[in-house]
Structures are given as C-alpha cells and as structure tokens.
Amino acid sequence: xxxxxxxxxxxxxxSLGALxxxxxxxxxITPPVKAVASFSILGDLVRxxxxxxxxxxxxxxxxxxxxxxxxxxxxARKVGQAQVVFANGLGFEGWMQRLLETAGFKGKPVVVSExxxxxxxxxxxxxHSGKNPARSEHHHGDTDPHAWQAVPNVITYIGNISKxxxxxxxxxxxxxxxxxxxxxxxxxxxxxEIKAAWAVVPPAQRKLITSHDAFGYYAKAYGVMFLAAxxxxxxxxxxxxxxxxxxxxxxKEQIKALFVESVADPRxxxxxxxxxxxxxxxxxxxxxxxxxxxxxxxxxAMMRANTQAMTRAVQGx
Amino acid sequence: xxxxxxxxxxPFIEFGFMRSALFGCVALSLSAAPVGVxxxxxxxxxxxxxxxxxxxxxxxxxxxxxxxxxxxxxxxGIIAGLAVAIGSGLVARNTLIREDTSLAAFYLLSLSxxxxxxxxxxxxxxxxxxxxxxxxxxxxxxxxxxxGITGVTVATLLVIRRxxxxxxxxxxxxxxxxxxxxxxxxxFLALLVINLVAGFHxxxxxxxxxxxxxxxxxxRFWVRRVGPLIGAATTIALLASVAGLLVSYHADWPTSPVxxxxxxxxxxxxxxxxxxxxxxxxxxxxxxxxx
Numbered sequence: 001x002x003x004x005x006x007x008x009x010x011x012x013x014x015s016l017g018a019l020x021x022x023x024x025x026x027x028x029i030t031p032p033v034k035a036v037a038s039f040s041i042l043g044d045l046v047r048x049x050x051x052x053x054x055x056x057x058x059x060x061x062x063x064x065x066x067x068x069x070x071x072x073x074x075x076a077r078k079v080g081q082a083q084v085v086f087a088n089g090l091g092f093e094g095w096m097q098r099l100l101e102t103a104g105f106k107g108k109p110v111v112v113s114e115x116x117x118x119x120x121x122x123x124x125x126x127x128h129s130g131k132n133p134a135r136s137e138h139h140h141g142d143t144d145p146h147a148w149q150a151v152p153n154v155i156t157y158i159g160n161i162s163k164x165x166x167x168x169x170x171x172x173x174x175x176x177x178x179x180x181x182x183x184x185x186x187x188x189x190x191x192x193e194i195k196a197a198w199a200v201v202p203p204a205q206r207k208l209i210t211s212h213d214a215f216g217y218y219a220k221a222y223g224v225m226f227l228a229a230x231x232x233x234x235x236x237x238x239x240x241x242x243x244x245x246x247x248x249x250x251x252k253e254q255i256k257a258l259f260v261e262s263v264a265d266p267r268x269x270x271x272x273x274x275x276x277x278x279x280x281x282x283x284x285x286x287x288x289x290x291x292x293x294x295x296x297x298x299x300x301a302m303m304r305a306n307t308q309a310m311t312r313a314v315q316g317x
Numbered sequence: 318x319x320x321x322x323x324x325x326x327x328p329f330i331e332f333g334f335m336r337s338a339l340f341g342c343v344a345l346s347l348s349a350a351p352v353g354v355x356x357x358x359x360x361x362x363x364x365x366x367x368x369x370x371x372x373x374x375x376x377x378x379x380x381x382x383x384x385x386x387x388x389x390x391x392x393x394g395i396i397a398g399l400a401v402a403i404g405s406g407l408v409a410r411n412t413l414i415r416e417d418t419s420l421a422a423f424y425l426l427s428l429s430x431x432x433x434x435x436x437x438x439x440x441x442x443x444x445x446x447x448x449x450x451x452x453x454x455x456x457x458x459x460x461x462x463x464x465g466i467t468g469v470t471v472a473t474l475l476v477i478r479r480x481x482x483x484x485x486x487x488x489x490x491x492x493x494x495x496x497x498x499x500x501x502x503x504x505f506l507a508l509l510v511i512n513l514v515a516g517f518h519x520x521x522x523x524x525x526x527x528x529x530x531x532x533x534x535x536x537r538f539w540v541r542r543v544g545p546l547i548g549a550a551t552t553i554a555l556l557a558s559v560a561g562l563l564v565s566y567h568a569d570w571p572t573s574p575v576x577x578x579x580x581x582x583x584x585x586x587x588x589x590x591x592x593x594x595x596x597x598x599x600x601x602x603x604x605x606x607x608x
Contacts, residue, residue: 240566
C-alpha cells in the first residue's frame with residue numbers, strides 16, 4: 001500500500017517534469033529580435049516601433065530611479081543576449097558603458113537622443129549640492145538628459161529607434177517604418193494637445209514649484225516656468241527657516257501650484273498649503289513610467305497625466 | 318542689523334505655522350513639565366523614556382491602517398502605552414520580577430513590535446516621519462488635541478495631587494491609611510501616557526521625553542518644594558521651547574532637537590550656577606567650615 005502510493009507520487013512528479021520541459025503545444029512565434037532599453041520610458045517607445053517582432057527588456061523598470069541604478073548580474077545577462085541596445089544618452093546612463101563591456105556586448109548602443117540640441121542642466125545649482133552621495137550620482141555633467149519631456153524630441157527618438165531596429169533586423173524594416181510613422185502621428189497629436197491645454201492658461205500664471213529638475217525641455221517647449229523649491233529637501237529634517245523660505249517664495253512669486261511630493265513629510269506640505277492658501281498638487285512623473293495599473297503606464301499617458309496635473313494646479317483647480 | 322523685537326516677534330507675526338508651533342509648545346510646557354516633576358520625585362525619569370518607546374507600535378498600527386491620521390495614531394499610542402504600563406505593573410505586583418525589569422521587558426517587546434510593523438509594511442521614510450516630530454506642521458486638530466491633553470492633565474493633577482505627593486514621599490504610609498495609592502499610581506501613569514502621545518505629535522518619539530524630564534531636572538537646582546518646582550519647570554520649558562523655535566528660525570536648524578538641546582543647556586547651566594547647583598553648594602560648605 002505504502003509502496004504503491006510512493007510509486008504514484010513518483011509517477012506524478014515525472015509527468016509534471018515532462019510537462020514543464022516539453023515545448024508548448026501550439027508553437028508561439030518567438031520574436032526574432034531581442035532588444036534592451038535602458039529605462040522604462042525608452043522601453044515603451046521601442047515597443048511602439050518594434051511591435052510583435054521585437055522582444056524588449058528594460059534595465060531600469062517602472063517606478064525605479066535610473067539615477068541611482070546599480071547594474072546586477074541579471075542585467076549583464078540581458079545585455080549580453082541582446083541584438084540591439086537602446087540608450088537615452090546625454091549622460092543619463094552613466095553606468096551604461098561599463099555594463100556593455102562587462103556583458104561582452106558587441107557593437108554600439110543606439111543613442112536615441114542623437115540629433116537633439118541638448119539644454120544645459122539648470123537644476124544643478126539648486127539640487128546637487130553634493131551633500132548626499134546618492135544625489136551626486138544624479139550629476140549629468142552640463143547637459144540636461146530629460147529630453148523626452150518635450151514631445152518633438154521624442155519624434156526624433158522614434159526615428160533613431162526605427163533606424164536602429166532596421167540595422168539589427170533588415171527583414172522587419174518595413175514594419176518598423178510603418179509603426180514609427182503611425183506612432184509619430186500620435187505624438188504630433190499629443191504635442192498639439194499639450195499646447196492647447198496650456199493655451200487657455202494666461203502666460204503670467206504658467207509657473208509652478210517643483211522639487212524635480214527634470215522639466216527643462218518641457219518648460220522650453222510649452223512655455224512653463226519651473227521654480228526649484230527652496231529651503232526644504234528630502235535629505236534633512238525641516239527647520240523653521242526652511243519652511244519660512246518656501247512660504248515666502250510661494251507668496252512672492254504668486255505660485256498656485258506646488259509639486260514637492262518627495263519632500264520629507266506630507267504633514268509639512270499640508271501646513272505650507274494652509275499657510276499660503278494653495279492646495280498641494282499630486283505627483284509628476286519625470287524619469288520612469290508607473291506599472292501597468294498606474295496613471296503613467298505609457299509615454300503618452302505619462303505626458304497627459306503630467307500636463308493635466310500641472311494645468312489644473314496652476315489654475316487653482 | 319535686525320531690531321531685537323523684529324527678530325523675536327517678526328516670525329510669529331509673519332507666519333501662521335510659527336504661531337501654531339508656539340501654541341503647541343505652550344500647551345506642551347504647561348502639561349508635560351508638571352508631569353515631569355512628579356516623574357522625577359517618584360524616581361521614574363527613565364521610565365518616561367521607556368514609555369515613550371512603548372507608544373510606537375500603537376502609533377505604527379494606527380498609521381498603517383489609517384495613514385498619517387491624528388486620531389488613529391493618538392488612540393493607538395494611548396492603547397499601547399496603557400497596555401505596557403498596566404501590564405508591567407501587574408507583573409511587578411504579582412510575580413517575582415521587579416517593576417524596572419518588567420517595564421523594560423514590556424517596552425522592549427513593544428518597541429521591537431513597532432519597528433517590525435513599520436519596516437515590513439511601510440518604508441524607512443515613513444518610519445522617520447513617525448520617529449521625528451513635526452512641531453512645524455501642527456494643524457488646528459493637533460493643537461486642539463494638545464490643549465485638550467493639557468486641560469485633562471492640569472485638572473487631574475489638581476485632583477490627585479495630595480495622594481500623589483504622599484505616594485512620592487512615603488508610599489508605605491499611604492498604603493496603610495487608604496486605598497488611594499493604587500489610584501494615584503495608575504492615574505499618574507495614564508497622565509504620563511497621554512502626555513507622551515502629545516509630545517510624540519509635536520516633537521516625535523525620541524524627543525517627547527525631553528520636554529518632560531529636563532525642565533524638572535533643571536528646576537530641582539533652583540527650588541525644593543513641589544509647588545515652586547512645578548512653577549519653575551513650566552517656566553523653563555516655556556522659555557526653552559520659544560527660544561528653540563526662534564533659533565531654528567534664524568539659524569536654519571531642525572526644530573525638535575534645538576528645543577530639547579536648549580532644555581539640556583538650561584539643565585547644565587542650572588547644575589553649575591543655580592542656588593542649589595555645584596558652585597553655590599560648594600561655597601556654602603566652605604563658609605560653614607570657616608565659621
């Protein structure tokens with residue numbers, strides 16, 4: 001009886017194993033091209049152009065911070081198996097060169113920001129005082145890498161991605177060009193949409209305080225003024241002077257929109273809101289997408305969510 | 318050069334959050350300093366520190382269930398504090414473990430539970446919010462809570478002051494003549510807990526005990542009797558917290574540690590220069606010898 005049962009168990013395990021290792025019954029078409037994108041926003045763009053033909057892996061996933069990214073062995077494996085690697089460039093992925101060497105990736109990564117006139121990084125003087133080692137990695141040199149915050153730049157990105165995919169997989173080139181053209185139409189519509197959203201806001205009202213320094217391109221493309229939050233930071237506990245400085249700044253500049261979601265204490269932000277009579281606004285997405293259930297799961301959704309949050313906040317809605 | 322009255326009054330006139338912080342500090346001084354005096358007289362100053370940590374899991378559970386909600390964190394903190402106070406009291410009275418050990422055991426259980434809950438469910442930034450105070454972020458509801466606690470504390474101290482003083486001086490005598498000893502003891506523990514919760518909202522877990530213990534300790538060098546001790550401790554707490562707010566405003570330093578350090582400074586200076594401090598005591602002794 002006992003032996004019998006044991007044999008049964010063994011048989012069950014064996015059949016399970018066979019199931020796991022057998023190829024799937026109806027053969028799925030495996031994508032011929034393996035691509036790796038450095039961060040989640042770029043991953044979305046490559047997926048839009050590559051469609052079904054390209055399997056895209058991202059190194060810095062949704063919600064993670066590319067500035068403090070530490071490559072792990074699994075990332076090196078992904079890169080080593082990839083046929084084409086996409087990077088933003090402009091100093092955004094300082095870790096990329098070393099990772100490519102370590103992974104034994106042959107060939108050059110496709111730098112999607114090629115052909116874009118870079119902005120100088122203005123945020124540096126407010127933000128990167130070098131107090132915090134994690135923050136000092138956020139140093140991109142002189143250029144501001146967050147070029148994707150202006151939609152026209154992303155149209156350039158798409159052209160570069162399409163070229164890069166064609167070079168890696170000539171057979172799919174027609175498909176990539178078609179996808180790129182279709183997505184570019186969507187991007188142009190998005191650009192017009194963002195401009196229209198800001199058009200109803202008087203220019204004098206188009207200013208807001210943010211604790212991010214990622215919106216230089218957005219500011220230039222859509223005529224919005226971003227001021228850095230003074231006096232309060234995530235790094236340290238707030239002093240009365242710091243809070244007073246921020247309150248004075250808001251009153252002096254007649255700011256209605258405050259996006260300082262990463263500042264230490266939500267209770268403190270509420271207090272500043274009461275003091276100045278403004279309602280603290282929610283989050284802006286700058287460097288990463290949210291996961292599929294979030295409000296910024298794709299590039300298009302991210303830009304819409306940001307624009308809506310900003311235009312609402314500056315109008316005091 | 319800023320005029321002195323502008324430097325002192327200016328911040329409070331210009332900013333509502335400074336006024337809120339001031340009202341909060343006044344409430345805390347009126348309530349925590351007298352409790353601290355009795356804590357000192359009962360030689361329970363370190364117990365204050367233990368109880369402050371014991372509050373953490375209650376506040377953490379409240380925080381996890383309802384976010385940074387004043388009511389949830391208050392109720393949670395009070396429940397956890399009272400549970401530790403009563404639990405350790407029962408163990409001390411009914412087993413061979415003494416009061417100090419049983420309190421240490423209970424508060425360590427409580428503290429580790431609190432750290433575990435916050436770390437598993439929240440993130441480290443959240444934990445810092447809970448540990449550090451936000452005297453700069455006191456809103457109307459928090460101020461109402463602080464003043465409510467002050468009212469309850471002052472009223473209760475007025476009612477139980479006689480058995481409380483007697484219990485400090487000669488607990489055995491009180492136990493013989495009446496059953497008020499236990500009432501005074503547990504009533505006082507309840508006051509301790511609600512004051513620590515008040516301090517926790519204003520100054521944070523780590524600093525809440527400071528405004529309780531340090532003013533009483535400093536006052537001890539100035540006066541002897543209970544009434545004057547309470548008056549002196551309250552005055553010291555008031556002055557130091559107002560000074561701490563102003564220093565934090567002008568020097569750009571975080572507020573809670575500045576207030577508690579200010580109290581510590583008053584304590585050290587009192588220890589040296591006050592009538593019952595080191596210098597005077599020595600000169601008194603010398604004049605004795607000469608005579």
